Amino acid sequence: MRCNTLDEIVGEVLRLIGEERSMHPESGAEFLFRGESKNYKSDSDSDILDTAFQSYLDRTGLQEYERQLYENALRFNVASFEDDQTMVERIARMQHYGLPTRFCDVTVNALLSTHFACGGGERDLANRDNGRDGFIRIIKIAEHKMKSFGSDTIQAIAHLPLVDAWKVKPLEFDGLGYLSYEIRNNRPGFYTEKMVPEVGEQLRHDIQHVWAFRPMMNSRRISKQDGMFLAFGCGDEKKPLQPTFSPSDYENELAPSYGIKQIGYVQIAANAKNRIREQLRLFGMPGELVYPELSNVCDELKIRFEEIKKGEEK
Numbered sequence: 001m002r003c004n005t006l007d008e009i010v011g012e013v014l015r016l017i018g019e020e021r022s023m024h025p026e027s028g029a030e031f032l033f034r035g036e037s038k039n040y041k042s043d044s045d046s047d048i049l050d051t052a053f054q055s056y057l058d059r060t061g062l063q064e065y066e067r068q069l070y071e072n073a074l075r076f077n078v079a080s081f082e083d084d085q086t087m088v089e090r091i092a093r094m095q096h097y098g099l100p101t102r103f104c105d106v107t108v109n110a111l112l113s114t115h116f117a118c119g120g121g122e123r124d125l126a127n128r129d130n131g132r133d134g135f136i137r138i139i140k141i142a143e144h145k146m147k148s149f150g151s152d153t154i155q156a157i158a159h160l161p162l163v164d165a166w167k168v169k170p171l172e173f174d175g176l177g178y179l180s181y182e183i184r185n186n187r188p189g190f191y192t193e194k195m196v197p198e199v200g201e202q203l204r205h206d207i208q209h210v211w212a213f214r215p216m217m218n219s220r221r222i223s224k225q226d227g228m229f230l231a232f233g234c235g236d237e238k239k240p241l242q243p244t245f246s247p248s249d250y251e252n253e254l255a256p257s258y259g260i261k262q263i264g265y266v267q268i269a270a271n272a273k274n275r276i277r278e279q280l281r282l283f284g285m286p287g288e289l290v291y292p293e294l295s296n297v298c299d300e301l302k303i304r305f306e307e308i309k310k311g312e313e314k
Contacts, residue, residue: 002133004272006114006279009136013110016138016264028143031263032106032212032228035116038132049135051245051262055232057100058240063165066100066238070161073099087158087186088149092215092229102157104230106139106212111285113137117266118273118280134268139245145259147213147231152190152199153206154213157231159183165238170204173197175236207233209256210243230260274311 003009017031040059041050057063073094074081084090095101107113117134147154160168162182169175173193180192180200193200211231232241233256243249243257250261268276 002267002269004269004275006276006283009114009266009268009276010110012266013136013138016266020140020263026140026142030108030141030143030146030212032108032139032141033110033113034104034106034137034139035113035118035120036135036137037117037119038130039135049137049265049267052243053104053137053245054240054243055100055102055104055230056095057102058232060100062100063238063240066161067164069099069101070094086150086155087162088154088213089216091158091161092227095229096227102160102232102234104232106228106230108228110136111280111283114268114276115280115285117268118277120277131270133270134273136266136268138263138265140250140261140263141212142250142259145210145212147211149213149215151213152203153211153233154231155183155187155190156203156207157211157233159186160234160238163238168234168238169236170207170234171236174200176200176204176207208235208241209233209258210241210260212260 001008001012003012013033020031034053039049040053053059057066062069070091074090081090081093084093091101091103095103095105113136117136119130119134156176156179159179159182163179167178176193180190183190184192191199193203210233212228213231214228232243235241241256243260244255245257245260245262247261247263249255249257250259252258
């Protein structure tokens, strides 16, 4: 079903979640949403949206430049990160401003994901009205796959940009020694595998999976977007994971996406995006509130009135 109105979208979201709860009742599981303005794996909007997706870093293929991306973002904008106390906070901030990282933003707010699926994240009218169908992924997270932003696993994934690929070997004993060194520079109480072998073994296992976590609400943008993140680990030599987010891998403890699955998606007709964005405004979801910084507010207002002008000229 291709949705053309906001009420159709809401109905489809509730239907899919209702069916999942009925068929697979699970205490503590949460449902998250990710809005995408197009099907990134296909030029045809009629294709089925694959369950698999990646972090922005993996999707752009820039893994080998991970360290340079991080260091230059920090070097040229050091004042933007002066209040961040941990690498998790830094990486989360960089991701929210469009830098390719291992974090992937999701939200607990279905209306917000609709905003992004309708092109609300694009900063010019041409990209916003891209002529492509939008999609809302509906993702189920098992309780055991939710981590604290301060957990060793999330901290380790956040520190991966500081370590060269050949120094990361989660299949070997003490294969995260270099990574542990970088983490201890920022977190002295962090245990290495040589200190506590069972802790290190668990970390080597965890870093080869995808996890969900709630970030510190240390920026207006993250707060306004009801932000949460998926954190993508890596394989040997920082090779990208191949998570499927499929129902079959949900129960497979060896699968990278164990405990996380896409239960379905909502498809939004390309020619309905503008109308749905206007409907969202009636429910307190104007774009200028989603990106609250002045530059983005100005961009949003410019696009909004370009849309009005475009409609009047028809």
